[in-house]
Amino acid sequence: MLLLALDTATPAVTVALHDGETVVAESNEVDARRHGELLLPAVDRVLGEAGVTLDAVTGIVVGVGPGPYTGLRVGIVTAATFAAALSVPVHGLCSLDGVAYAAGQAGLEGEFVVATDARRKEVYWARYADARTRVTEPAVDRPAEVAGQVAGLPAVGAGAVLYPDSFPGVRAELPQHQSAAALAALAAEKLRTGGEFLPDQPLYLRRPDAQVPANYKVVTPQ
Incomplete structure (x- = not known):
C-alpha cells in the first residue's frame, strides 16, 4: 500500500x-x-x-x-x-475529520469540536465523540450561533482560535490546519x-463567492 x-x-x-x-x-x-x-x-x-x-x-x-x-x-x-x-x-x-484525527494523535481525548475558518465571519464545524467519531454533520455558521452547542467542549482548529469568545475551550496548541x-x-x-469513505465530491455547504450576473448589458452594433 x-x-x-x-x-x-x-x-x-x-x-x-x-x-x-x-x-x-x-x-x-x-x-x-x-x-x-x-x-x-x-x-x-x-x-x-x-x-x-x-x-x-x-x-x-x-x-x-x-x-x-x-x-x-x-x-x-x-x-x-x-x-x-x-x-x-x-x-x-x-477535512474536519483529518483535523480531529490529528488532534487525537496530539493527545486530545474525549468529546470535542473542530472549527475551521470559513471566511465571511463564519466557521465550518462539527462535534466529535473522540478523534475517530464525528457525531454531527459538517456545518457552516456564525460563531455566535454555535456557541451554545459547543459550550464546555475543547475546541480545535483555526476557526476556534479566531473566535475564542464563541469557543472558550479553544486549544490553540493543537493542530489548526x-x-x-x-x-x-x-x-x-x-x-x-473496512471503514467507509466519501465520494470525491466537494462539501461546499454554501454557494461560491463568484456569481453569474443576473442581467447582462446588451450592446448593439452601430
Missing part, C-alpha cells in the same frame, strides 16, 4: 505519502491564496523525498471539505486526475478495518 494524500480545504496546502503503517514523507505550506501554485510542486517534493515515482502510488486520499470554493476544488480535481491517470481508487474524507499526514493515517486505518 502506498497512499498519496492531499488536501486544500484550509489555508494549508498539504501532501503526504503513507505506506499503510507510517508516513513516508510530507509537505505542509500555509498560504490561502496559492493552492493552485503550490500543490503540484508539493507532490513532486514528497515523491522525491520518498524516492518513488507517481506510478508507485496505489490509492489517492483527498480531503473533500468543507472549505472555500476556489481552494477546495484544486485538491479534489487534482486527486481525481491522479486517480484516473493511475487507475487507482480515490478515497474521500471530510489540515495535515495530509493525519488524513493519510486515518485513511490507512479505515482501509484496514
